[in-house]
Amino acid sequence: MKFAVCIPVYHQEIEKLIAELQFQKSEIDEEIEIVVIDDASEFSIQEKNAKLQGIKYIQLAENVGRGAIHNLFLEKSSADYLLFLDCDVELPKGFLKKYLQSLNQNPNCKVFYGGFLDKGKNPESLRNRYSRAREIQPVSWRNQHPHKSFKTVNFLIHRDVFSENTFHPELSNYGYVDFVFAQQLKEKHIDILHIDNPVSHVDFSTNEDYILKIESATEKLYFLYQNEKYKHFAQETKLVNYFEKLKKFGFDKWFYAYFKKNKNKIQQRLVSEKTSLFWLDIYKLGCFLELEKSL
Numbered sequence: 001m002k003f004a005v006c007i008p009v010y011h012q013e014i015e016k017l018i019a020e021l022q023f024q025k026s027e028i029d030e031e032i033e034i035v036v037i038d039d040a041s042e043f044s045i046q047e048k049n050a051k052l053q054g055i056k057y058i059q060l061a062e063n064v065g066r067g068a069i070h071n072l073f074l075e076k077s078s079a080d081y082l083l084f085l086d087c088d089v090e091l092p093k094g095f096l097k098k099y100l101q102s103l104n105q106n107p108n109c110k111v112f113y114g115g116f117l118d119k120g121k122n123p124e125s126l127r128n129r130y131s132r133a134r135e136i137q138p139v140s141w142r143n144q145h146p147h148k149s150f151k152t153v154n155f156l157i158h159r160d161v162f163s164e165n166t167f168h169p170e171l172s173n174y175g176y177v178d179f180v181f182a183q184q185l186k187e188k189h190i191d192i193l194h195i196d197n198p199v200s201h202v203d204f205s206t207n208e209d210y211i212l213k214i215e216s217a218t219e220k221l222y223f224l225y226q227n228e229k230y231k232h233f234a235q236e237t238k239l240v241n242y243f244e245k246l247k248k249f250g251f252d253k254w255f256y257a258y259f260k261k262n263k264n265k266i267q268q269r270l271v272s273e274k275t276s277l278f279w280l281d282i283y284k285l286g287c288f289l290e291l292e293k294s295l
Contacts, residue, residue, distance in 0.1 A: 004079030012087040065172020089199035110158040114197035127210040142194035150182035175217025207271040259286030
């Protein structure tokens with residue numbers, strides 16, 4: 001069995017991550033390659049990462065985005081299984097061993113998700129509190145909702161399954177790339193086995209940074225909702241569900257007027273310390289309505 005660790009990189013030095021992978025690789029009697037594709041990072045980062053030993057390093061001349069860069073690993077590796085990791089994670093001890101054990105114990109399973117923990121500079125930031133409240137769930141819960149709780153930060157997939165279910169290149173920016181991928185697996189009745197093998201996601205986003213990401217993700221969701229190819233996926237989200245209920249009962253105009261008047265105040269709440277995630281939900285819904293009303 002050939003096994004590849006696949007790391008898409010964008011503006012991130014990966015020396016520590018590669019060193020840990022090399023150490024864990026030395027403890028395993030399996031053929032493992034480490035493949036890194038840099039999505040047109042700034043030159044100083046390219047230069048440092050390109051010097052790392054024991055990896056297959058590919059530098060892209062132009063940025064292709066989250067979806068397309070994942071698909072490129074099919075061309076750059078011939079491995080039977082591809083283990084995808086975000087470039088800004090830290091690994092626990094025995095990480096690779098645990099994936100190999102899971103493969104041996106579940107030979108019929110083709111997709112595994114290991115989970116993640118947050119390790120940001122500020123544990124009380126909006127981003128990290130959202131992750132702990134909404135995204136980081138115990139394995140028992142994740143296996144009850146396998147496609148709902150999937151993230152691309154740390155997953156293993158068989159080559160044949162991936163080649164038939166690639167990422168959509170048009171979903172290149174932040175938000176919903178992993179959601180759409182998981183939904184297409186669900187449509188084809190492809191199981192995802194969740195295991196307790198989390199990486200630590202190192203996030204240093206300020207609240208202001210995260211709000212910009214939220215706005216970008218909301219634009220992505222609105223694109224999905226307006227596109228017949230993806231609309232049924234978008235309707236699986238809570239945000240679109242709330243939006244459609246507002247429309248159904250005629251409350252959308254009232255909510256939009258409230259949001260338009262109070263948007264700046266809500267933003268100020270979100271950048272303050274320990275604001276309720278309720279206001280984040282209100283902000284997302286308001287931004288979605290703004291996009292609807294702008295047509």
